[in-house]
Amino acid sequence: MAGKVVKGDLDSRIFNFINMSLLIIFTFIIIIPIWNVIVSSFSSGRSLAEGGFVFWPQEFSMENYRAVFRDETIWQAFFISVAKTVIGASTHVLFCAMVAYAYSKQNLRGRKLYSALGIITLFFSGGMIPTYLLIKSLGLLNSFWVYIIPALFSFFDVIILMNFFRNVPKSLEDSAKIDGAGDWRIFWSIYLPLSKPALATIALFNGVGQWNDFITTKLYITDQALYPLQMKIYEIIVQSQTNTMQNIGGSVVIETTARGVQLATIVITTLPIILIYPLLQRHFISGMMLGAVKE
Protein backbone atom coordinates (compact mmCIF):
# COMPACT_ATOMS: atom_id res chain seq x y z
CA MET A 1 0.00 0.00 0.00
CA ALA A 2 2.42 2.67 1.16
CA GLY A 3 6.17 2.53 0.68
CA LYS A 4 6.65 3.60 -2.86
CA VAL A 5 9.80 1.77 -3.82
CA VAL A 6 11.69 4.40 -5.71
CA LYS A 7 15.25 3.31 -6.18
CA GLY A 8 17.94 4.24 -8.55
CA ASP A 9 18.33 7.89 -9.31
CA LEU A 10 20.71 9.99 -7.23
CA ASP A 11 18.06 12.37 -5.96
CA SER A 12 16.12 9.52 -4.50
CA ARG A 13 19.15 7.92 -2.92
CA ILE A 14 20.20 11.15 -1.19
CA PHE A 15 16.66 11.64 -0.01
CA ASN A 16 16.49 8.12 1.42
CA PHE A 17 19.82 8.52 3.16
CA ILE A 18 18.91 11.79 4.87
CA ASN A 19 15.46 10.55 5.73
CA MET A 20 16.80 7.36 7.29
CA SER A 21 19.48 9.19 9.25
CA LEU A 22 16.98 11.64 10.73
CA LEU A 23 14.63 8.82 11.66
CA ILE A 24 17.42 6.89 13.37
CA ILE A 25 18.26 10.00 15.41
CA PHE A 26 14.58 10.36 16.27
CA THR A 27 14.39 6.73 17.40
CA PHE A 28 17.38 7.27 19.68
CA ILE A 29 15.78 10.38 21.16
CA ILE A 30 12.83 8.23 22.16
CA ILE A 31 14.71 5.13 23.33
CA ILE A 32 17.71 6.52 25.21
CA PRO A 33 15.81 8.46 27.88
CA ILE A 34 13.56 5.47 28.57
CA TRP A 35 16.54 3.11 28.72
CA ASN A 36 18.31 5.57 30.99
CA VAL A 37 15.42 5.47 33.46
CA ILE A 38 15.44 1.67 33.53
CA VAL A 39 19.19 1.59 34.04
CA SER A 40 19.02 4.25 36.75
CA SER A 41 16.42 2.27 38.63
CA PHE A 42 18.96 -0.55 38.94
CA SER A 43 21.67 1.75 40.24
CA SER A 44 22.83 2.01 43.79
CA GLY A 45 22.01 5.22 45.59
CA ARG A 46 25.64 6.27 45.58
CA SER A 47 26.13 5.99 41.85
CA LEU A 48 22.77 7.72 41.28
CA ALA A 49 23.98 10.65 43.34
CA GLU A 50 27.29 10.77 41.48
CA GLY A 51 25.84 10.28 38.03
CA GLY A 52 28.20 9.56 35.19
CA PHE A 53 26.44 6.77 33.34
CA VAL A 54 24.05 6.62 30.44
CA PHE A 55 23.73 3.09 29.12
CA TRP A 56 24.77 0.88 32.00
CA PRO A 57 24.76 1.42 35.78
CA GLN A 58 28.14 2.00 37.36
CA GLU A 59 27.09 -0.08 40.29
CA PHE A 60 24.33 -2.59 39.66
CA SER A 61 21.96 -2.93 42.57
CA MET A 62 18.48 -4.14 43.40
CA GLU A 63 18.21 -2.02 46.52
CA ASN A 64 15.69 0.38 45.00
CA TYR A 65 13.34 -2.46 44.17
CA ARG A 66 13.84 -4.08 47.55
CA ALA A 67 12.95 -0.79 49.19
CA VAL A 68 9.83 -0.43 47.05
CA PHE A 69 8.55 -3.89 47.85
CA ARG A 70 9.34 -3.60 51.54
CA ASP A 71 6.64 -0.96 51.65
CA GLU A 72 3.42 -2.97 52.02
CA THR A 73 1.24 -0.16 50.73
CA ILE A 74 2.75 -0.66 47.27
CA TRP A 75 1.01 -4.04 47.02
CA GLN A 76 -2.23 -2.46 48.03
CA ALA A 77 -1.75 0.28 45.44
CA PHE A 78 -1.00 -2.36 42.83
CA PHE A 79 -4.18 -4.19 43.76
CA ILE A 80 -6.24 -0.98 43.52
CA SER A 81 -4.71 -0.19 40.12
CA VAL A 82 -5.48 -3.66 38.77
CA ALA A 83 -9.00 -3.66 40.22
CA LYS A 84 -9.93 -0.24 38.85
CA THR A 85 -8.46 -1.10 35.46
CA VAL A 86 -10.18 -4.48 35.07
CA ILE A 87 -13.55 -3.53 36.57
CA GLY A 88 -13.51 -0.06 35.03
CA ALA A 89 -12.67 -1.12 31.48
CA SER A 90 -15.06 -4.08 31.37
CA THR A 91 -18.05 -2.22 32.80
CA HIS A 92 -17.31 0.79 30.61
CA VAL A 93 -17.25 -1.19 27.39
CA LEU A 94 -20.40 -3.17 28.22
CA PHE A 95 -22.34 -0.11 29.28
CA CYS A 96 -21.29 1.87 26.21
CA ALA A 97 -22.06 -1.06 23.92
CA MET A 98 -25.56 -1.39 25.35
CA VAL A 99 -26.31 2.28 24.80
CA ALA A 100 -24.62 2.28 21.39
CA TYR A 101 -26.77 -0.64 20.26
CA ALA A 102 -29.91 1.38 20.94
CA TYR A 103 -28.43 4.48 19.29
CA SER A 104 -27.54 2.46 16.19
CA LYS A 105 -31.19 1.69 15.46
CA GLN A 106 -32.69 4.24 13.08
CA ASN A 107 -36.23 3.47 14.24
CA LEU A 108 -35.43 4.32 17.88
CA ARG A 109 -38.14 6.65 19.13
CA GLY A 110 -36.72 9.96 20.38
CA ARG A 111 -33.41 9.29 18.67
CA LYS A 112 -32.93 12.92 17.60
CA LEU A 113 -33.39 14.21 21.12
CA TYR A 114 -31.12 11.52 22.56
CA SER A 115 -28.40 12.32 20.02
CA ALA A 116 -28.59 16.03 20.79
CA LEU A 117 -28.27 15.24 24.51
CA GLY A 118 -25.15 13.21 23.79
CA ILE A 119 -23.47 15.60 21.37
CA ILE A 120 -23.73 18.52 23.80
CA THR A 121 -21.74 16.53 26.34
CA LEU A 122 -18.87 16.32 23.84
CA PHE A 123 -18.51 20.09 23.68
CA PHE A 124 -19.49 21.33 27.07
CA SER A 125 -19.11 20.16 30.64
CA GLY A 126 -19.59 21.46 34.13
CA GLY A 127 -15.90 21.49 34.86
CA MET A 128 -13.89 20.57 37.91
CA ILE A 129 -15.71 22.19 40.81
CA PRO A 130 -19.37 21.46 39.93
CA THR A 131 -18.37 17.87 39.19
CA TYR A 132 -16.60 17.65 42.51
CA LEU A 133 -19.69 18.94 44.32
CA LEU A 134 -21.81 16.35 42.51
CA ILE A 135 -19.46 13.49 43.40
CA LYS A 136 -19.48 14.72 46.97
CA SER A 137 -23.25 14.83 47.21
CA LEU A 138 -23.47 11.36 45.69
CA GLY A 139 -21.32 10.13 48.56
CA LEU A 140 -18.60 8.88 46.22
CA LEU A 141 -15.73 10.73 47.90
CA ASN A 142 -13.24 8.23 49.31
CA SER A 143 -15.04 5.32 47.75
CA PHE A 144 -13.58 2.81 45.33
CA TRP A 145 -16.64 3.28 43.11
CA VAL A 146 -15.61 6.79 42.18
CA TYR A 147 -13.10 5.10 39.87
CA ILE A 148 -15.84 3.07 38.19
CA ILE A 149 -19.21 4.81 38.14
CA PRO A 150 -18.35 8.26 36.73
CA ALA A 151 -16.17 6.51 34.12
CA LEU A 152 -18.90 4.12 32.95
CA PHE A 153 -19.99 6.13 29.96
CA SER A 154 -18.44 8.18 27.19
CA PHE A 155 -20.46 9.46 24.28
CA PHE A 156 -17.36 9.43 22.13
CA ASP A 157 -16.96 5.68 22.60
CA VAL A 158 -20.68 5.26 21.98
CA ILE A 159 -20.27 6.92 18.57
CA ILE A 160 -17.38 4.60 17.68
CA LEU A 161 -19.32 1.49 18.72
CA MET A 162 -22.49 2.74 17.02
CA ASN A 163 -20.62 3.08 13.71
CA PHE A 164 -19.30 -0.43 14.16
CA PHE A 165 -22.73 -1.88 14.96
CA ARG A 166 -24.17 -0.31 11.81
CA ASN A 167 -21.92 -2.61 9.78
CA VAL A 168 -23.24 -5.79 11.35
CA PRO A 169 -25.23 -7.60 8.64
CA LYS A 170 -28.96 -7.00 8.96
CA SER A 171 -29.88 -10.52 7.82
CA LEU A 172 -28.56 -12.11 11.02
CA GLU A 173 -30.73 -9.88 13.10
CA ASP A 174 -33.79 -10.41 10.91
CA SER A 175 -33.62 -14.17 11.16
CA ALA A 176 -33.19 -13.93 14.93
CA LYS A 177 -36.25 -11.69 15.08
CA ILE A 178 -38.28 -14.26 13.16
CA ASP A 179 -37.25 -16.79 15.77
CA GLY A 180 -38.73 -14.46 18.37
CA ALA A 181 -35.57 -12.92 19.81
CA GLY A 182 -35.88 -9.48 21.40
CA ASP A 183 -33.37 -6.64 21.29
CA TRP A 184 -31.60 -7.69 24.46
CA ARG A 185 -31.09 -11.16 23.12
CA ILE A 186 -29.94 -9.92 19.71
CA PHE A 187 -27.54 -7.51 21.37
CA TRP A 188 -26.14 -10.16 23.66
CA SER A 189 -25.83 -13.12 21.34
CA ILE A 190 -25.31 -11.51 17.92
CA TYR A 191 -23.87 -8.00 18.24
CA LEU A 192 -21.49 -8.50 21.14
CA PRO A 193 -19.75 -11.60 19.74
CA LEU A 194 -19.48 -10.04 16.28
CA SER A 195 -18.03 -6.80 17.62
CA LYS A 196 -15.19 -8.30 19.61
CA PRO A 197 -12.45 -6.31 17.80
CA ALA A 198 -14.18 -3.00 18.44
CA LEU A 199 -15.00 -3.91 22.03
CA ALA A 200 -11.42 -5.02 22.67
CA THR A 201 -10.09 -1.75 21.24
CA ILE A 202 -12.32 0.37 23.45
CA ALA A 203 -11.62 -1.79 26.50
CA LEU A 204 -7.85 -1.61 25.96
CA PHE A 205 -7.83 2.15 25.57
CA ASN A 206 -10.11 2.62 28.52
CA GLY A 207 -7.95 0.24 30.53
CA VAL A 208 -4.79 2.20 29.75
CA GLY A 209 -6.68 5.35 30.70
CA GLN A 210 -7.71 3.81 34.01
CA TRP A 211 -4.22 2.53 34.72
CA ASN A 212 -2.69 5.95 33.99
CA ASP A 213 -5.47 7.97 35.61
CA PHE A 214 -4.36 10.16 38.43
CA ILE A 215 -6.77 13.10 38.46
CA THR A 216 -9.64 11.06 39.89
CA THR A 217 -7.53 10.06 42.89
CA LYS A 218 -6.14 13.55 43.32
CA LEU A 219 -9.61 15.12 43.29
CA TYR A 220 -11.79 12.63 45.13
CA ILE A 221 -9.63 10.34 47.26
CA THR A 222 -7.82 11.17 50.47
CA ASP A 223 -7.90 7.67 51.94
CA GLN A 224 -4.43 6.22 51.35
CA ALA A 225 -5.79 2.67 51.24
CA LEU A 226 -7.48 3.57 47.94
CA TYR A 227 -4.42 5.06 46.26
CA PRO A 228 -3.43 3.46 42.93
CA LEU A 229 0.18 3.22 41.75
CA GLN A 230 0.08 6.52 39.87
CA MET A 231 -0.80 8.36 43.06
CA LYS A 232 1.99 6.53 44.88
CA ILE A 233 4.49 7.81 42.33
CA TYR A 234 3.10 11.31 42.62
CA GLU A 235 3.49 11.18 46.39
CA ILE A 236 7.07 9.98 46.09
CA ILE A 237 7.83 12.74 43.58
CA VAL A 238 6.39 15.44 45.81
CA GLN A 239 8.21 14.02 48.80
CA SER A 240 11.55 13.70 47.05
CA GLN A 241 11.28 17.18 45.65
CA THR A 242 10.93 18.68 49.08
CA ASN A 243 13.74 16.57 50.42
CA THR A 244 15.80 14.57 47.97
CA MET A 245 17.62 12.50 50.49
CA GLN A 246 14.68 11.75 52.75
CA ASN A 247 14.24 8.14 53.82
CA ILE A 248 11.02 6.38 52.97
CA GLY A 249 9.33 4.82 55.96
CA GLY A 250 12.40 5.20 58.16
CA SER A 251 13.49 1.57 57.95
CA VAL A 252 15.10 1.87 54.56
CA VAL A 253 18.82 1.65 53.92
CA ILE A 254 20.44 5.03 53.96
CA GLU A 255 21.98 4.96 50.47
CA THR A 256 18.62 4.48 48.86
CA THR A 257 17.81 7.92 47.72
CA ALA A 258 14.20 8.82 47.26
CA ARG A 259 14.98 9.17 43.59
CA GLY A 260 16.00 5.54 43.26
CA VAL A 261 12.72 4.46 44.83
CA GLN A 262 10.87 6.84 42.57
CA LEU A 263 12.50 5.35 39.48
CA ALA A 264 11.88 1.77 40.57
CA THR A 265 8.22 2.56 41.23
CA ILE A 266 7.98 4.17 37.81
CA VAL A 267 9.40 1.08 36.12
CA ILE A 268 7.08 -1.23 38.06
CA THR A 269 4.07 0.92 37.20
CA THR A 270 4.92 1.08 33.52
CA LEU A 271 5.78 -2.60 33.14
CA PRO A 272 2.17 -3.80 32.66
CA ILE A 273 1.67 -1.23 29.90
CA ILE A 274 4.83 -2.43 28.15
CA LEU A 275 3.67 -6.03 28.51
CA ILE A 276 0.32 -5.46 26.85
CA TYR A 277 1.84 -3.04 24.35
CA PRO A 278 2.03 -5.58 21.47
CA LEU A 279 -1.64 -6.34 22.01
CA LEU A 280 -2.44 -2.64 22.15
CA GLN A 281 -0.51 -1.94 19.00
CA ARG A 282 -2.45 -4.51 17.07
CA HIS A 283 -5.66 -2.76 18.06
CA PHE A 284 -5.03 0.92 18.11
CA ILE A 285 -4.53 1.56 14.44
CA SER A 286 -7.80 -0.12 13.56
CA GLY A 287 -9.31 1.57 16.60
CA MET A 288 -8.32 5.03 15.48
CA MET A 289 -9.71 4.28 12.05
CA LEU A 290 -13.02 3.11 13.47
CA GLY A 291 -13.94 6.45 14.87
CA ALA A 292 -11.94 9.16 13.32
CA VAL A 293 -11.51 8.89 9.59
CA LYS A 294 -14.41 9.83 7.43
CA GLU A 295 -14.06 8.66 3.89
Place this chain on the structure above:
Amino acid sequence: MGKNNVEIKEKKPLRPRFKRFFKDFKNQWELQSMIIPGLIFMIIFSYIPMYGLLIAFKQYTALDTFSTAPWVGLKNFQIIMTDKFFWEAMVNTVAISLMKLAIGFIAPIILAIMIYELHDGPIKRFMQTISYLPHFLSWIVLGGMLITWFSTTGLLNQTLMAVGLMDNPQNYLLDAGKYWWIATLSDIWKEVGWGTILYLAVMSKIDPTYYEAAKIDGASRLKQIWHITIPSMKYIINLNLILAVSGIFGSNFDQTLVLMNTQNQEKAEVLSTYVYRIGMTQGDFSYATAVGLGMSIVSLILLVGAHKVTKRLNEGQSVL
Protein backbone atom coordinates in the same frame (compact mmCIF):
# COMPACT_ATOMS: atom_id res chain seq x y z
CA MET B 1 -60.17 4.76 6.49
CA GLY B 2 -57.75 7.32 5.15
CA LYS B 3 -60.39 9.99 5.11
CA ASN B 4 -61.34 9.34 8.73
CA ASN B 5 -57.76 9.70 9.87
CA VAL B 6 -57.43 13.09 8.26
CA GLU B 7 -60.58 14.31 9.95
CA ILE B 8 -59.39 13.22 13.37
CA LYS B 9 -56.04 14.87 12.80
CA GLU B 10 -57.70 18.14 11.97
CA LYS B 11 -59.78 18.12 15.12
CA LYS B 12 -57.18 17.05 17.66
CA PRO B 13 -53.75 17.30 16.03
CA LEU B 14 -51.64 16.34 19.03
CA ARG B 15 -53.32 13.28 20.51
CA PRO B 16 -52.70 10.78 17.73
CA ARG B 17 -49.06 11.79 17.54
CA PHE B 18 -48.59 11.30 21.24
CA LYS B 19 -50.54 8.11 21.12
CA ARG B 20 -48.41 6.84 18.29
CA PHE B 21 -45.27 7.89 20.14
CA PHE B 22 -46.24 6.01 23.26
CA LYS B 23 -47.33 3.02 21.26
CA ASP B 24 -43.99 2.92 19.44
CA PHE B 25 -42.24 3.49 22.71
CA LYS B 26 -44.06 0.58 24.29
CA ASN B 27 -43.41 -1.63 21.28
CA GLN B 28 -39.71 -0.99 21.52
CA TRP B 29 -39.45 -1.03 25.28
CA GLU B 30 -36.42 -3.31 25.03
CA LEU B 31 -34.53 -0.80 22.90
CA GLN B 32 -35.60 2.07 25.14
CA SER B 33 -34.55 0.18 28.27
CA MET B 34 -31.06 -0.03 26.80
CA ILE B 35 -30.69 3.67 26.11
CA ILE B 36 -32.35 5.04 29.23
CA PRO B 37 -29.42 4.13 31.56
CA GLY B 38 -27.17 6.11 29.23
CA LEU B 39 -29.50 9.09 29.31
CA ILE B 40 -29.74 8.95 33.09
CA PHE B 41 -25.97 8.82 33.25
CA MET B 42 -25.60 11.89 31.05
CA ILE B 43 -28.20 13.80 33.04
CA ILE B 44 -26.47 13.03 36.33
CA PHE B 45 -22.82 13.29 35.35
CA SER B 46 -22.96 15.90 32.58
CA TYR B 47 -26.08 18.00 32.91
CA ILE B 48 -26.26 18.36 36.69
CA PRO B 49 -22.66 19.72 36.76
CA MET B 50 -23.62 22.09 33.92
CA TYR B 51 -26.49 23.32 36.07
CA GLY B 52 -24.00 23.51 38.92
CA LEU B 53 -22.09 26.11 36.92
CA LEU B 54 -24.63 28.57 38.33
CA ILE B 55 -22.54 28.74 41.50
CA ALA B 56 -20.20 30.95 39.46
CA PHE B 57 -22.87 33.63 39.98
CA LYS B 58 -23.26 32.88 43.68
CA GLN B 59 -21.21 33.19 46.82
CA TYR B 60 -20.87 29.53 47.63
CA THR B 61 -18.91 28.51 50.68
CA ALA B 62 -18.62 25.27 52.60
CA LEU B 63 -21.28 26.54 55.04
CA ASP B 64 -23.97 27.03 52.38
CA THR B 65 -25.95 24.59 50.34
CA PHE B 66 -26.50 25.14 46.66
CA SER B 67 -29.91 26.75 47.17
CA THR B 68 -29.15 28.91 50.21
CA ALA B 69 -25.98 30.49 48.80
CA PRO B 70 -26.68 34.15 47.95
CA TRP B 71 -26.63 35.37 44.34
CA VAL B 72 -23.88 37.85 43.59
CA GLY B 73 -24.35 38.36 39.85
CA LEU B 74 -21.18 38.95 37.93
CA LYS B 75 -19.06 39.79 40.97
CA ASN B 76 -16.83 36.72 40.58
CA PHE B 77 -16.13 37.63 36.98
CA GLN B 78 -15.23 41.18 38.01
CA ILE B 79 -12.71 39.79 40.49
CA ILE B 80 -11.10 37.82 37.63
CA MET B 81 -10.34 41.07 35.83
CA THR B 82 -8.07 42.32 38.60
CA ASP B 83 -6.70 38.96 39.76
CA LYS B 84 -2.96 39.04 39.15
CA PHE B 85 -2.53 35.27 39.59
CA PHE B 86 -5.30 34.55 37.13
CA TRP B 87 -3.62 36.62 34.43
CA GLU B 88 -0.29 35.00 35.19
CA ALA B 89 -1.90 31.58 34.69
CA MET B 90 -3.64 32.86 31.58
CA VAL B 91 -0.38 34.05 30.02
CA ASN B 92 1.30 30.72 30.83
CA THR B 93 -1.59 28.69 29.44
CA VAL B 94 -1.73 30.60 26.19
CA ALA B 95 2.05 30.72 25.76
CA ILE B 96 2.58 27.01 26.41
CA SER B 97 -0.39 26.06 24.23
CA LEU B 98 0.74 28.27 21.37
CA MET B 99 4.24 26.81 21.54
CA LYS B 100 2.76 23.32 21.55
CA LEU B 101 0.55 24.29 18.65
CA ALA B 102 3.35 25.86 16.60
CA ILE B 103 5.81 22.98 17.01
CA GLY B 104 3.63 20.10 18.11
CA PHE B 105 1.16 20.48 15.28
CA ILE B 106 3.69 20.35 12.46
CA ALA B 107 6.05 17.77 13.97
CA PRO B 108 3.71 14.75 13.55
CA ILE B 109 2.99 15.72 9.95
CA ILE B 110 6.69 15.81 9.11
CA LEU B 111 7.38 12.59 11.02
CA ALA B 112 4.46 10.85 9.31
CA ILE B 113 5.77 11.85 5.89
CA MET B 114 9.26 10.64 6.79
CA ILE B 115 7.93 7.28 7.96
CA TYR B 116 5.70 7.03 4.90
CA GLU B 117 8.71 7.52 2.64
CA LEU B 118 10.45 4.49 4.16
CA HIS B 119 10.24 1.17 2.36
CA ASP B 120 7.77 -1.21 3.93
CA GLY B 121 9.50 -3.68 6.17
CA PRO B 122 10.70 -4.45 9.67
CA ILE B 123 12.62 -1.17 10.05
CA LYS B 124 9.54 0.87 9.30
CA ARG B 125 7.44 -1.20 11.66
CA PHE B 126 10.06 -0.94 14.38
CA MET B 127 10.23 2.83 14.11
CA GLN B 128 6.47 3.14 14.26
CA THR B 129 6.31 0.88 17.30
CA ILE B 130 8.95 2.91 19.12
CA SER B 131 7.37 6.22 18.24
CA TYR B 132 3.95 5.29 19.65
CA LEU B 133 5.31 4.02 22.95
CA PRO B 134 5.69 7.30 24.91
CA HIS B 135 2.01 8.08 24.38
CA PHE B 136 1.13 5.28 26.79
CA LEU B 137 3.22 6.63 29.63
CA SER B 138 1.17 8.63 32.08
CA TRP B 139 2.20 12.20 32.80
CA ILE B 140 2.97 11.19 36.34
CA VAL B 141 5.41 8.55 35.10
CA LEU B 142 6.89 10.87 32.50
CA GLY B 143 7.10 13.66 35.05
CA GLY B 144 9.11 11.42 37.34
CA MET B 145 11.37 10.57 34.42
CA LEU B 146 11.79 14.23 33.44
CA ILE B 147 12.77 15.15 36.96
CA THR B 148 15.52 12.54 36.72
CA TRP B 149 16.72 13.56 33.26
CA PHE B 150 16.85 17.24 34.18
CA SER B 151 18.44 16.82 37.59
CA THR B 152 22.05 17.89 38.13
CA THR B 153 23.35 14.33 37.72
CA GLY B 154 20.77 13.42 35.10
CA LEU B 155 20.97 12.48 31.45
CA LEU B 156 20.75 15.98 29.95
CA ASN B 157 23.47 17.56 32.07
CA GLN B 158 25.73 14.56 31.48
CA THR B 159 25.26 14.71 27.74
CA LEU B 160 25.76 18.46 27.49
CA MET B 161 28.86 18.29 29.65
CA ALA B 162 30.29 15.37 27.71
CA VAL B 163 29.83 17.23 24.45
CA GLY B 164 31.41 20.29 26.03
CA LEU B 165 28.42 22.59 25.67
CA MET B 166 28.30 23.23 29.38
CA ASP B 167 30.63 23.45 32.35
CA ASN B 168 28.41 23.42 35.41
CA PRO B 169 25.40 21.15 35.76
CA GLN B 170 22.13 22.82 36.65
CA ASN B 171 18.67 21.61 37.56
CA TYR B 172 16.50 22.73 34.67
CA LEU B 173 13.19 22.24 36.43
CA LEU B 174 14.16 24.74 39.09
CA ASP B 175 14.78 27.36 36.41
CA ALA B 176 11.47 29.12 35.76
CA GLY B 177 12.77 30.70 32.56
CA LYS B 178 13.11 27.26 30.94
CA TYR B 179 9.76 25.86 32.01
CA TRP B 180 7.77 26.75 28.88
CA TRP B 181 10.30 24.92 26.73
CA ILE B 182 10.34 21.91 29.02
CA ALA B 183 6.55 21.72 28.98
CA THR B 184 6.40 22.07 25.20
CA LEU B 185 9.21 19.74 24.24
CA SER B 186 8.26 17.01 26.70
CA ASP B 187 4.71 17.08 25.39
CA ILE B 188 5.97 16.75 21.83
CA TRP B 189 8.31 13.93 22.81
CA LYS B 190 5.32 12.10 24.28
CA GLU B 191 2.79 12.68 21.54
CA VAL B 192 4.60 13.17 18.22
CA GLY B 193 4.60 9.50 17.25
CA TRP B 194 1.02 8.98 18.28
CA GLY B 195 0.04 12.00 16.22
CA THR B 196 1.31 10.30 13.06
CA ILE B 197 -1.23 7.45 13.13
CA LEU B 198 -4.09 9.30 11.51
CA TYR B 199 -1.83 10.91 8.91
CA LEU B 200 -0.27 7.57 8.03
CA ALA B 201 -3.73 6.03 7.75
CA VAL B 202 -4.83 8.74 5.36
CA MET B 203 -1.59 8.54 3.36
CA SER B 204 -1.94 4.80 2.90
CA LYS B 205 -5.04 5.55 0.84
CA ILE B 206 -3.26 7.80 -1.68
CA ASP B 207 -3.39 6.34 -5.16
CA PRO B 208 0.19 5.19 -5.98
CA THR B 209 -0.27 6.05 -9.68
CA TYR B 210 0.01 9.74 -8.74
CA TYR B 211 3.58 9.15 -7.65
CA GLU B 212 4.39 7.10 -10.71
CA ALA B 213 3.08 9.85 -12.97
CA ALA B 214 5.04 12.47 -11.04
CA LYS B 215 8.19 10.38 -11.34
CA ILE B 216 7.80 10.10 -15.09
CA ASP B 217 7.42 13.86 -15.21
CA GLY B 218 10.74 14.11 -13.36
CA ALA B 219 9.45 15.44 -10.04
CA SER B 220 11.93 15.08 -7.17
CA ARG B 221 10.92 13.28 -3.97
CA LEU B 222 10.46 16.57 -2.12
CA LYS B 223 8.31 17.90 -4.95
CA GLN B 224 6.21 14.73 -4.82
CA ILE B 225 5.68 15.23 -1.10
CA TRP B 226 4.77 18.87 -1.58
CA HIS B 227 2.40 18.38 -4.50
CA ILE B 228 0.87 14.96 -3.78
CA THR B 229 1.27 13.83 -0.16
CA ILE B 230 0.49 17.08 1.64
CA PRO B 231 -2.54 18.08 -0.47
CA SER B 232 -3.99 14.60 0.09
CA MET B 233 -3.97 15.22 3.82
CA LYS B 234 -5.71 18.58 3.67
CA TYR B 235 -8.90 17.38 5.26
CA ILE B 236 -7.32 15.65 8.23
CA ILE B 237 -4.84 18.49 8.78
CA ASN B 238 -7.72 20.96 8.92
CA LEU B 239 -9.64 18.81 11.35
CA ASN B 240 -6.65 18.46 13.65
CA LEU B 241 -5.97 22.18 13.45
CA ILE B 242 -9.49 23.04 14.56
CA LEU B 243 -9.26 20.67 17.49
CA ALA B 244 -5.81 21.97 18.43
CA VAL B 245 -6.88 25.62 18.31
CA SER B 246 -9.96 25.00 20.44
CA GLY B 247 -7.75 23.22 22.96
CA ILE B 248 -5.56 26.25 23.61
CA PHE B 249 -7.18 26.93 26.96
CA GLY B 250 -7.47 23.25 27.66
CA SER B 251 -5.94 21.36 30.39
CA ASN B 252 -2.23 20.43 30.73
CA PHE B 253 -3.41 19.53 34.23
CA ASP B 254 -1.44 16.35 34.90
CA GLN B 255 1.70 17.65 33.27
CA THR B 256 1.69 20.89 35.21
CA LEU B 257 0.84 19.30 38.53
CA VAL B 258 3.77 16.92 38.36
CA LEU B 259 6.37 19.32 36.91
CA MET B 260 5.48 22.41 38.94
CA ASN B 261 7.50 23.28 42.03
CA THR B 262 7.90 26.34 44.19
CA GLN B 263 10.76 27.59 42.01
CA ASN B 264 9.00 27.53 38.64
CA GLN B 265 5.41 28.10 39.73
CA GLU B 266 5.09 31.62 38.29
CA LYS B 267 5.84 30.25 34.82
CA ALA B 268 4.20 26.84 35.26
CA GLU B 269 0.78 27.56 36.73
CA VAL B 270 -1.90 27.13 34.07
CA LEU B 271 -5.63 27.85 34.28
CA SER B 272 -6.66 24.29 35.13
CA THR B 273 -4.20 23.99 38.00
CA TYR B 274 -5.23 27.47 39.14
CA VAL B 275 -8.87 26.36 39.26
CA TYR B 276 -7.73 23.33 41.24
CA ARG B 277 -5.73 25.45 43.67
CA ILE B 278 -8.39 28.04 44.47
CA GLY B 279 -11.28 25.58 44.34
CA MET B 280 -9.96 22.44 45.94
CA THR B 281 -7.13 23.72 48.11
CA GLN B 282 -8.53 27.08 49.17
CA GLY B 283 -12.19 26.10 49.02
CA ASP B 284 -13.39 29.12 47.04
CA PHE B 285 -15.84 27.10 44.95
CA SER B 286 -17.67 30.00 43.33
CA TYR B 287 -14.63 31.88 42.13
CA ALA B 288 -12.94 28.70 40.85
CA THR B 289 -16.08 27.81 38.93
CA ALA B 290 -16.21 31.29 37.41
CA VAL B 291 -12.64 30.87 36.16
CA GLY B 292 -13.45 27.42 34.77
CA LEU B 293 -16.61 28.66 33.08
CA GLY B 294 -14.76 31.57 31.47
CA MET B 295 -12.17 29.11 30.21
CA SER B 296 -14.67 26.77 28.55
CA ILE B 297 -16.63 29.64 26.98
CA VAL B 298 -13.47 31.00 25.38
CA SER B 299 -12.59 27.47 24.18
CA LEU B 300 -16.01 27.11 22.59
CA ILE B 301 -15.63 30.47 20.83
CA LEU B 302 -12.21 29.40 19.55
CA LEU B 303 -13.66 26.13 18.26
CA VAL B 304 -16.39 27.92 16.33
CA GLY B 305 -13.94 30.56 15.10
CA ALA B 306 -11.37 28.04 13.90
CA HIS B 307 -14.12 26.09 12.19
CA LYS B 308 -15.27 29.22 10.34
CA VAL B 309 -11.76 30.16 9.25
CA THR B 310 -10.83 26.71 7.94
CA LYS B 311 -14.21 26.49 6.25
CA ARG B 312 -13.44 29.66 4.33
CA LEU B 313 -9.95 28.40 3.46
CA ASN B 314 -11.54 25.15 2.36
CA GLU B 315 -13.84 26.85 -0.15
CA GLY B 316 -16.90 26.53 2.02
CA GLN B 317 -16.54 22.85 2.83
CA SER B 318 -17.15 22.04 6.46
CA VAL B 319 -14.67 19.76 8.15
CA LEU B 320 -16.65 18.92 11.27
